[in-house]
Amino acid sequence: MSRSFRVYQKKRGHRRTGSGKLGRVGEILFFATFLLFGCVGLVVILVALVIPEWRANHEFVETICTVRSKELGQTQGEDGTLYRPEIGIEYAIDGGPHFAKTYDMCGSYSSDRAANQAILAQFDVGRQYPCWYDPLDHDVVVLARGYTWWLWLTFVVPISFLLLGGGGLLYRTMRWGRSAEHLAATARSANSRDGVDSNGSSRNGFPNVPVGTELTNSPGTRLRFRLPISAAGTWVLIGALVACGFWNGIVSVFVVKLGRDFMAGRPQWWLMLFMVPFVVAGIGLIVFFVRQVLIATGIGPTLVEISDHPLRPGRTYRLFVSQAGRLRMNSLVVQLVCDEHVRYRQGTDTRTETRRVHRQEIHGRKDFAIRLGEPWAMECDFSVPPGGMHSFKSENNEVRWSLEVQGDVAGWPDFKRAFPVIVYPDDPTERALA
Amino acid sequence: MNEPVVLIRLDDNGRVYRPGETLSGEYRVESLPADEVKAIELSVLWYTEGKGNEDMAVHEFKRLARDDGDWIELQRPSRFSTILPASPLSYDGVILKINWCVRVRVFPRQGKEVLGELPFVLGDVHGAEAVPP
Structure with missing residues (x-):
């Protein structure tokens, strides 16, 4: 065997020397995994959170209960203690008594102790209140209905996975088994339908030659057209300003700290030596920026x-x-x-x-x-x-x-x-x- | 058994083509029975070569596929013809080259694709050399 089999090798630009087919299979598996995670996550959120709240709002049966106890439920979260209202109620269904500790369908904890205590304060022990129970499971009951707003935010994660996985899978599947020429021809057809050339500009009869309409929209005073100046100089100036500000902003934090230590009689010589090349680079950026400003402003149009x-x-x-x-x-x-x-x-x-x-x-x-x-x-x-x-x-x-x-x-x-x-x-x- | 091979011939082989002229020729596939061919693609295309990532665009594309009910004939050469576009012209630059070619890709029922390619020159652009900025 003159050459060993290599599954994945060094990449040069778009050119890979490994197995193209294996690469495509790998990509499909990658996107399929994302899609699977997205689907599972979506199902879990729907089954565990959304459907129960929807049922509580639409299918639960209303009855009257008596509050027997109330307390602030507590649990230990990563950032401290979390709270939720826990209200003990007694209610009767078909003459049979039922007891439950409940508030809403979500039953989630939060760090806002005051808000949870305010909820508890709405209920008095011994008084009667309306409640809603599950006709399929009479022990499931709530004192408050409605939807939890943050529940909808949880959809962002599985939907992102779904879009990424599904989109990638669709893209890969559409390209599967098609040659580079076939794909290019399909792209060209789509572009010509949109009236756009393959280089992104509108048609001028010369494919891949820029139209340059922006170069002829300004009439000259001596000749037919006045040409616009390349924007590259402006971008260099903006780039120099950003780089200069960013670099020297960071360096100045350390320089100020070192300066204070020096003034206080605690010079940190090694750190000062270490900072020298950074300060020199910062001065170089300032010089470059000033030079660009001089060119832009000092020299006439x-x-x-x-x-x-x-x-x-x-x-x-x-x-x-x-x-x-x-x-x-x-x-x-x-x-x-x-x-x-x-x-x-x-x-x-x-x-x-x-x-x-x-x-x-x-x-x-x-x-x-x-x-x-x-x-x-x-x-x-x-x-x-x-x-x-x-x-x-x-x-x-x-x-x-x-x-x-x-x-x-x-x-x-x-x-x-x-x-x-x-x-x-x-x-x-x-x-x-x- | 010999390896399958694609042979492409241009009617004016070796000539420099001008934009708007007709490029015509024929291709044939040897050492591959017609019933073993799933599809054949003929493309007239340009691609870039050099230091930059490769760009490619197809000017003319024709696909014959048995699944689409197309008749694939390999006994006789298949002819093709297209009017060449106004641009891009063939170019031999320093870090960028633009090459035109006729490419035929054969998809057998089993085994690897067979590729045949014949370059041609569009336009009369002089080659470039690097000059100091």
Whole structure:
């Protein structure tokens, strides 16, 4: 035997080297167990709690009883003593006397002693009150009817199990015995029924090419469209703020404690030494955050306008770029770039990787100043390379085109602003006509 | 007994196809009696290859299954034809590749599935190389 039989082996992304059939059986068993637990839990709650309360409200027969005793029943719970009202009553059915200690059908204990005593106070020993007994078992009797509100909360657990198990089982069963192509074809049919492309966008005649309507809904002042800036910079700023606040918030608790100890003459040198790398990392995050704030607020807005959109490989377009602010620029470069962006699983982590595959400088200028109220501006032609890949987007893989403005500012953090564009596939016939 | 095998042939084998053109060809299954076949699936599809998780989409899918009352003929080659879509075009990138192929999957009554696959190129996109960011 050249290779030993392995039931379950190392996983690389979606690719497993173990037995696929065994894996599917395992998944079905997993979901079936959840479903079973859900069913059993639901039945137990119904039989033990819900049905008895419903019967007490609808089927029990009303009669008169005399209260003979009353006391606060006690039991020891995990968090202390629990209480319930226990009222001894005497009642007659068909002339035969019956005795019972009861209050309601649920008979549950609670930690609220005062509430239970208030219930007891409603009943006087020796007085008569209405009660309801079970016609099937005359010894089962209650002094109060109604439904217990928290009873409905208990349904959350078995119903969650039922949904998880049932949903998973249904999903797995529907996929059972179907090839990857069959499943993909079924998904495509469902998407086309919904008028949605397989990449989640509406149809534009180019499957898996983003439509990019959000890129053309803003008219330009010099050229046809003003392109929106990529939201990535904003997310970096928000991420930096959250990371900075979270990290330094935790570190500051320890630093304050160490500072107080130091001031009180009880310095904890080893702990202070241990905290040094954490404090350094916190300062690094603050520097990064401040740098992002400076880039976002200190450098004026960048405007990019384009003569047409979406773009096509091999065609030429007019471009207008303006940069506002009060800056001494070492250099400013406008370029057309294309990136491959992929997402993959590594163990239990999801990772992304981006690789630049095209960079074309459209305009570059060195050593100049931008004055406040007099934005720097330039207008020029640029071409998308013939034979270049079109924009592409699927679940885990993407080809992104964008116009980038990179600035090297004297005495200020460098900045890079991206303006996504969509490149449609080349059409030689259309190109000839154009 | 020989292992069952699926043979696929394209009418314009080796040619680069353009979006909107018709892709046609035939397939046949050898060394497997027709009455032992439960179902056959023909797909024209693209899939990604590279560092990212694989994505796949089927452009054309046809399933013949005895349970659905379909007649499965293995004596003669079975023909197929489809109009190719406008995208995605075949692409040979750095960490992402997009491959098109015709895939035939045969489900025997007993034993493992038999798979046949023939790649083809859609569009004329140049290969990419990594450049510094």
